[in-house]
Amino acid sequence: MMRFLIEIGFVISLSLGYTWSLAYTAASDPTAQTRAASARPAVRYVQYLAKNSDDDFDPRKDRYDPNPGWDIDEGSSDDEEGRPKNDALRQELEQYGKCTPDLFLSSLIQSDVYKWMMEHKEDLVFMPSDQAALREKEARLRIANKYLPDFYAGLSALSAHHKTLALIYSENWDDGPYTCVWLASSNGLVAYSPLASRSPVSDSVTDDDFLQLIWNALRVEVRSASRAPRKREGDDGCDGDTSGADIPLTQAQIDGEFSALAKAKSYLLPESISSALEKEYVPDARLLIIPARAAQKIPFAALPIGDRNLVDLFAPMIVPAAEDIIAAKPSNLRAAKKLSKASLPGFLVVGDPDLSYDKKRFCWPKLPHAREEASFLASKLGVGATVGASANFNFVKSSLKAGQNTLRLIYFATHGITDPINPADGSFLALDGNHLTGAALRKMKLKFSRHPVVVMSACFSGLGKVFPGGVFGLSDFWLGAGASQVVVSLWAVSDAGTRDLMGLFATELSKRFALGAPSTGGAEIALAVAMRELKSKEKDPAIWSAFVVIGRPAP
Structure with missing residues (x-):
């Protein structure tokens, strides 16, 4: 020690x-x-x-x-x-x-x-x-x-096709805890500010202060009760609504959602930062967010900036650390572009597994649209989807091991469980036969040479254990195995809502895989485009802002 x-x-x-x-x-x-x-x-x-x-x-x-x-x-x-x-x-x-x-x-x-x-x-x-x-x-x-020059060189390289800014949160402990937020471009610091020591919610700021505010307004826990899996207790017969259907919102409820998001924004994006973001906006720009503590759980895409939402200005994504931006230096990007031109297909799409074997431990709400979601994406990519009883642990394990040098996209449409205490053993993606935990991924000792995009279209798949530097969960095990980006959810979205958003996302993502050009961007651009399109039809931010991209930005 x-x-x-x-x-x-x-x-x-x-x-x-x-x-x-x-x-x-x-x-x-x-x-x-x-x-x-x-x-x-x-x-x-x-x-x-x-x-x-x-x-x-x-x-x-x-x-x-x-x-x-x-x-x-x-x-x-x-x-x-x-x-x-x-x-x-x-x-x-x-x-x-x-x-x-x-x-x-x-x-x-x-x-x-x-x-x-x-x-x-x-x-x-x-x-x-x-x-x-x-x-x-x-x-x-x-x-x-060379650290700082390399950091700015990384931002400069990433801005070749999409203007890229970095938003960094840091928790500091000299003379008591305080948090700073920094906005940087390839030209240097754009704006910086301390975060308020008092929040509009309570007398002091806690990790879950704004998260709870947003979750209450979006009614995350109420919605999750009918659609998220849960452990069985005693003679629990898993009765109740297992359709995962959405609850219609009144206009007052929608107004309440946006009011909560505005309060969270006033703390997380102080005026100097939010006004700078508006000034820095150009089409197809990206915002790379390096979080502190529980900030990774916040739906930054939905935070209001002026009369718009952040996703209308930028494609936001979570970047675990500054080194992930430094890795985008021109020399590294040239190697990544050369690798991306390989002709191997490399797509693994898994959805709607048969979970009847595990009904003694968990109540599994039905996911009538998960199979449709997986099949739609697979058809866009020109491959088949693995569903039902075939979507089992042994198949996934063998496919991952065999695809370490070929896989470019790994997609799961299933249930997920998150453990905020022990994410390695307690968090998993539900599969037939056995579940895919972080510990199981680590035990496989995977090393993906093509740095695939991993999509975990499952409830709460982006959550985990909170540390000073962010949230550690299932996504980190994928990144540790060589994945470039992991798409995760922040709460339990309805089955139909997930299908609509991820259907649009699948369309955008498949275009980028087909073109293979760096100018098209990666999962972060595809998800932002999908959010904007669904947002134009669906007012409820709980539906269109539930997913986020974590990892390294695409060239």
Whole structure:
């Protein structure tokens, strides 16, 4: 454990070095200076660091000062408390609090650390105290750093065909917990803001604060009662409505849904962020969201931006960590494009399995449209769907193992169970004969060379255990096996509603597989197009915004 803490402390310490390395670049590169002069406060702060950095720093004698100063103008001085006399900078500091540009680098690194920790079942229980030792590591990496340039290079490469922005949430613990949100483009930071310490829902912000607000308004739990599977208890005969039919909404109920979404938006997308999103909009743009804690459970697509919803402006998707954006550097994308041109079909479509063998443990509501959903997609792809008794664990296991070098799409239309305590063993996709758990996937030791898109069209398939860096669930086991993107649901959608949305999604996705061109985008673009089309016919956001894409953005 001690070794683990030391290693993580080292990684976090890099973030400090990255700030100084960027400062070095700004000071030595005239082009960077020109670009920085007209940029936002983020680069202005870097200019300060560049001008005031001490190249003679001795980590064995000097201790690290986390707030070296704020005065940028020549000849001005700070007040007695070390705050800048410059009114503009003082106002800036008061507005953004601790969410200052230098923390952005730390937030990016933190997302990678959290991802590693979730994969290794570790929680974050450390705050390094020996700042001198950290600074020693920082000094060695000051000029060699390529992390931030690689991050922006990744965004630039991803913007070749679809303008791509990144929205990063970071939870910080120095002097008490607080959360920052950052909006970045390939040109640098666009906007940043702290999240309110008090929410419009309660006196303090908790993990499930806004999630519960939205779920109550969308009546997720009420709807789930008639359509989501559940464990049997005692002599439970599984009586009741098992059709999964939708409950008609009144206009007042729909208004209540949008009111709840507006409250959540006011916290998750502060005015500086939401107004910047409106200004940055261009057709077919993408928004890559790196979440903190339970933010991954929020239906960002439905959050209001002006008089529209976020999905009307951007194709949103969840990206687990900054490294998933860095992986999109041009050199990596060239290899991915070369691989995507292979002619192998590689589609596995499974739906509506026979679950009669497991009626003693669970109540399984009927899914009359799941078979139709799977068959429709398969027909679009020119393959057959595996349904009923054939949709069993042994078939899926052998197909996954045999398709490690051929599969491009893996699609399940079935029931799902999510365990927020033990997602490896308790979360699964329901199949005949046995269920597909995260632990079973890990045991198969799959390594997909073609990085397929995986679709889990099942209730709550996007949920799991909440960690500081996000949610760990079934999708992470697929990503760990080499999947590029995983499409999941945030709640239990009606069978008919799922069929309608996923039918549109299947049409869009099949077009992209047929064309195989990077300009067409990936699952995130296909899902956004499907949502917009269904949204034009279906007012209820619980129907059209229930799914999200997790993983690495397509080229």
